[in-house]
Structure formats: structure tokens, C-alpha cells
Amino acid sequence: MNLTDDTSMNITDEQSDERILMAHGGGGELMQRLIREHLVPPLASLANPLCNKAAELTDSAVVPWNAAEVVFTTDSFVVTPLEFPGGDIGRLAVCGTVNDIAVMGAAPVALSLALVLGEGLPVELLSRIMLSITRAADEAGVAIVTGDTKVIERHAGQPPALIINTAGIGRLLCAAPPDANRIRAGDRVIVNGFIADHGLAVMSAREGLKFETPLRSDAAPLNHLIARLADSGIDVRFMRDATRGGVAGVLADVCDATGLSVVIEESQTPVSQPARMAAEMLGLDPLTVANEGKVVIVISESDVMKALELLRTDPLGRNAACMGTITADRPALVELVTRTGGRRVMQRPYGESTPRIC
Amino acid sequence: MNLTDDTSMNITDEQSDERILMAHGGGGELMQRLIREHLVPPLASLANPLCNKAAELTDSAVVPWNAAEVVFTTDSFVVTPLEFPGGDIGRLAVCGTVNDIAVMGAAPVALSLALVLGEGLPVELLSRIMLSITRAADEAGVAIVTGDTKVIERHAGQPPALIINTAGIGRLLCAAPPDANRIRAGDRVIVNGFIADHGLAVMSAREGLKFETPLRSDAAPLNHLIARLADSGIDVRFMRDATRGGVAGVLADVCDATGLSVVIEESQTPVSQPARMAAEMLGLDPLTVANEGKVVIVISESDVMKALELLRTDPLGRNAACMGTITADRPALVELVTRTGGRRVMQRPYGESTPRIC
Numbered sequence A, B: 001m002n003l004t005d006d007t008s009m010n011i012t013d014e015q016s017d018e019r020i021l022m023a024h025g026g027g028g029e030l031m032q033r034l035i036r037e038h039l040v041p042p043l044a045s046l047a048n049p050l051c052n053k054a055a056e057l058t059d060s061a062v063v064p065w066n067a068a069e070v071v072f073t074t075d076s077f078v079v080t081p082l083e084f085p086g087g088d089i090g091r092l093a094v095c096g097t098v099n100d101i102a103v104m105g106a107a108p109v110a111l112s113l114a115l116v117l118g119e120g121l122p123v124e125l126l127s128r129i130m131l132s133i134t135r136a137a138d139e140a141g142v143a144i145v146t147g148d149t150k151v152i153e154r155h156a157g158q159p160p161a162l163i164i165n166t167a168g169i170g171r172l173l174c175a176a177p178p179d180a181n182r183i184r185a186g187d188r189v190i191v192n193g194f195i196a197d198h199g200l201a202v203m204s205a206r207e208g209l210k211f212e213t214p215l216r217s218d219a220a221p222l223n224h225l226i227a228r229l230a231d232s233g234i235d236v237r238f239m240r241d242a243t244r245g246g247v248a249g250v251l252a253d254v255c256d257a258t259g260l261s262v263v264i265e266e267s268q269t270p271v272s273q274p275a276r277m278a279a280e281m282l283g284l285d286p287l288t289v290a291n292e293g294k295v296v297i298v299i300s301e302s303d304v305m306k307a308l309e310l311l312r313t314d315p316l317g318r319n320a321a322c323m324g325t326i327t328a329d330r331p332a333l334v335e336l337v338t339r340t341g342g343r344r345v346m347q348r349p350y351g352e353s354t355p356r357i358c
Helices: A029-043 A049-056 A089-102 A123-140 A197-207 A223-231 A246-258 A273-282 A301-312 B029-043 B049-056 B089-102 B123-140 B197-207 B223-231 B246-258 B273-282 B301-312
Strands: A060-063 A070-077 A106-118 A143-152 A162-172 A188-191 A238-241 A261-265 A295-299 A321-327 A334-337 A343-346 B060-063 B070-077 B106-118 B143-152 B162-172 B188-191 B238-241 B261-265 B295-299 B321-327 B334-337 B343-346
Touching (some): A029 A049, A029 B123, A060 B106, A070 A089, A070 B143, A089 A123, A089 A238, A106 B049, A106 B060, A123 B029, A143 B029, A143 B049, A162 B070, A162 B162, A197 A273, A238 A246, A246 A321, A246 A334, A246 A343, B029 B049, B049 B060, B070 B089, B089 B106, B089 B162, B089 B223, B197 B273, B223 B301, B246 B261, B246 B295
Parallel strands (some): A261 A334, B261 B334
Antiparallel strands (some): A188 A295, A261 A321, A334 A343, B060 B070, B070 B162, B106 B162, B188 B295, B238 B295, B261 B321, B334 B343
């Protein structure tokens, strides 16, 4: 092929038959490998000094911009069904990008909105989703300033499809932005409330499961909550919204980035009763299920009480809990202490048990 | 539906059965209506003063950012086939977003890259496209700083799919950026070379048509060419890359925005011999076919010679030509003066004759 040459990524005969699997989209080991082996190396190979941003593998990049850096991020959303209890693909798209900016210690300013519409999509459904996008943007206080619209074919029997990409730009708020390399042994891991509700609500809607207490997606813009933390003077060492791969995925990334370990206390992990039941029925571990309104926060032990008090005064942090501790144990692993006192190593999922959840 | 309420867009019974057609994606009248009626009104309804950017309907938004504005844009690419003579979806995605920023009179700085991979996509093909993305970014001198990867199902018999979204940020270069409201009667319309090559190359590849002189996509980053124009002191009144809807689509937008008319001289319109033949075989008008390396430039009569000289010294402007004139004729229309001296009003296409060309 004339487009490949000696700068290509050593495509061997063995690899040349490799094809993309649904599991490549899951935020697990397989996806990490795809990104590290096939996507990042070419992008990071150029001379432009900004190109090393691609290798940082954070959800957003900080781009120097005179005196005020631009935090820049992008996210595509392919969730099915398009509407589910507690939200829809539009709300998800706004919250996902707002949260990716907020966890960098930045205030989201403006979003782009790129729609890929499936042929046959009812315009009324599109209008409902546009309204939901508008409301979520209003909650977050961001403007949607630019957009793009494309249409793709849909074949008979497929459900109406809509894919949304939101990119976003934000302003850094703090002098020492959260960064995995600021994490120290002894730091604590906080989450702002019940985990796994989003993924379980989507899965339940997809499978037609009904529960007595209906599960609702937690999709919410967290930028105001995060700004309050920053304003209070709490030094947030690291933050990440726990989307694909769940809380366990974020903590596995922390271990990879720091060489430190994380010990999670199952008894301190906030999971609602309906979520616990749904997870059991679906055979899923709430720690690995996607959220869209939950942030994993790493702070020093001395800030824990103040942070929990502050978070719990906000509706989006009412059920905040301190669920884990960073340790210097080797090798770098996420370990779960069960309710009965047993210890279990949490593996990063290989693919994904719940595809197209975001 | 509990997500609609009295702020919704008056969904009438008549509208409620309306569904998205492929033609909604074509950059024609139907797409304009979808955007103006269903997409922009909710986004522009919020109190945030940046929200009026959504109503400007330019391809990029200028976002105030301390002393240095951020030009922000997004574009999704759904072209089939993924590879075609002269380029591929990756090159297209980089060039499209770079050009959207450049035509605002800005220098592109950084792009995001969001991939939606179809299940079954060969990883080798993905790697070729990543390499092409890298090369195009290198040509443009931009870095790809952040990204996202999702996977969607593909059904039996469908070709491997890949959808790419690139968003981008850039810095304004000039004190008086190009803007349709700076266009005056008597101004001239320049294009930087042969039109329609991109759309015709993609269509020919799709239809399996072979021509003696093969048509190649013109996909190219135009930012350096445009920066040279700006550096030379030529006052560019307005610029737009002629993608979906072609040169005629850009000129129809000019008429809508200014209330002025445009007269195009067919004899001065640069179309290569192979493109002319292909357009005839496919029953298409080159003026309405998509490009990805062509920019429509409006300047004053007195700048025309200088601009053409400068453009023609650059490989991307070698066949630049002055093909039209802005007039104060009413009503605001694009009119074509044919080779035989006849006059024909160019209608904005209703849908699109060539879907999924970008």
C-alpha cells in the first residue's frame, strides 16, 4: 500500500488480519492497547512540541495560549438506546465533555456539537434531544458555539441511530491543577455519590428489565461542584470522571501512572440498593460500570473531612464517601477489601461487559 | 414525553412524522432548514451571551479568551469509501478542520481526534489512516492533542465503517478577520484552483468509474496559503472553503448573508478536463460538487492581480482564477453566465446529489 512506509508501525503478518472488536470500545485492557500501540505513536511522532500531548492519555489537553491556557477535549457518544431513565444521549454528550474539562481543574467555557444522524431518525426525537442538550448546557453554564451535521445510511431493521461528538474548551482555574503525578502514598480516594447508576440504567432499559425502585442515569455536569471544591482551598491532587471502565478503571489508571497501589473498602463504596440488585441480575461489578455524574477525587488525608462536608451540601455530592487509600505497596494494583474482610485484586477489564453505554 | 415542555419548538402533528433523509446531510436547502428550524433555536435560546454564536452559522466560532481569541470549530467525516484516489477519510478530517479555522483568518494550533470505529474494521486499514492523519497534520503544522475512541456494531454485508470527528482551535491572525458583512458590490470572487476534483474522485471510486487521466481528491491543508495572503497585506473580505454544496453553495450563503448577488463566468471557472468529463458522466454540475482543498475568496477589484499572482506561486494555488463578481442586483441570487453568453440562475441544491462525500 503506497500510504504505508518505513515510518508505519511495523505491521506484521500476524497483525495484518486483526480487526476491531466491540470489546475495543470498552475502556478496558484491549482498548488501552489499541490506543497505545496504534493510535498514539503516529500522532506523537511529529516535531511540533504540542504533539507530545497526544501521549499523555488524559481526557483533555492543556494548550498554551498567551497568559491563559486552553483546556481542550473531545468525546463521541454512541449510547443505545438514545433515551433512558434519567437522561438521553444529548445530556450525556454535554455532561461528558463538561466533566472532562472540569476534572482538569478548569472551567468549561464553550462546546462544539457535531451530530451524525441516521437516516430515518424521527425529527421529533432529534428535537427532544436538542432540548435536553440545551438544558444540560444551561445547567453547566456553557455555550454551544459551533456545530456540524452529517447523515449516514441506516439499513432495514436497525434502530434509529444518532452519534454525537462534543468537543470543549475551558480555562484553568487553579495554579496547581490536578495531576496523577501529584498523588502520594497515604492520600485518600473520594467519590461524590452512588456509583454505577448510569451504566445500569442504560443496560436495564436495553434489556427491558424493571426494578421496583427505578434506576436512573446519574448524568450531570459536575463543573460547579468541582469549582466549589477548588474555591474552598482543598488541594485536589487528582480527579477523573469515572465513565467507561467505571471507578475501577480510573483507579487502574492511577496505579499505571503512579506506580502506587489503591486499597478500596467495599463497605465504604457507595452503591444504592437498586443498583446493587441490578448489578447482581446483570452479573456486573458496580466498580467497573460506567457513570456520567461521578468523579473520583484523590486528596490528602487531612482534607478528607472538609471535602466530604462540602460535597455533601451539594445535591450532586449528597452521598459522597471516602472509599479508598493510596498505598506504596508493590506491584501497583487496585485491591478490594470485601465486607467480610477478604482481599481481592481488581483486574482491569479486558474488553467491556456493557458496550455502548456512553 | 416528559422531556418536552412549553419551551420546545412547537412540534405540530404534521411535523411529528418527519424523519431524517440522506438528503438532510447534503449541504443544501433541506439541511439549512433542519439546522435553522430544529438545531440552532434551542442552542441560541440560553442567557449565556456566547450562545448567540450558535446562530451565526459560520463553520467556526470566535470565543473571547483574554487578549487572544480562540477560533473553535468541529467537523465529522462519514465519507465512503474510506480511501480514494488522492486521499482518505483521515486526510480529509485534518484538512477540513484546518481549513475551517484558516478561512476565519486564523492559524490552526491544535486538533482533537475522535474515532468511531465499526466492528470488523481491519486494524491495518486503521493504521494506514492514522499515518495519513499524521502526515496531513504535519503538512498543516498542527498538533493533535486529545482524542477519543468508540466502537459501534456493524451488521453483515456492510462495509467496514469509520467515522472521524476533528475539532480544532486556532488563533486569529488579522485585526479585521474575513466576514461576509465586509463584502461590497463590485468585489471579485477568486478560487484557488480546479474545482470539484474531491467529490468527483470519491464518486468515481465508489461507482468504479475509470478515466484515462485519473481524478484525485484535492484534499489539502490551506492554512499556509491563506496565511501568505494575509501576510501580503491583501484585505480578504470573506473566505470559505467550498466543501459540501461546492462553490455554488458558498456563493448562495454569501447572497443570503449580504443581500447581494454573485455573477459567475462559466468561462473563467477552473474545471480540469477529467473533472469536466466525470461530471458529465455522473450528471453533476462541478459548481455544486464538494472540494476539500479549495477556498472561495472575496476581495476588492484592486487586489485581484496581486492575489492571483501570489496564489499562483504556491502549488495549492497554481490554477487560481477570478471567476465572479459581487453585484447589487436584486433579488440576491447566484447567476451563471454560460460560455455561450446565456444567463442561468443557480439554485441552491435541495438535498444532495452526492451523499457522504466528506
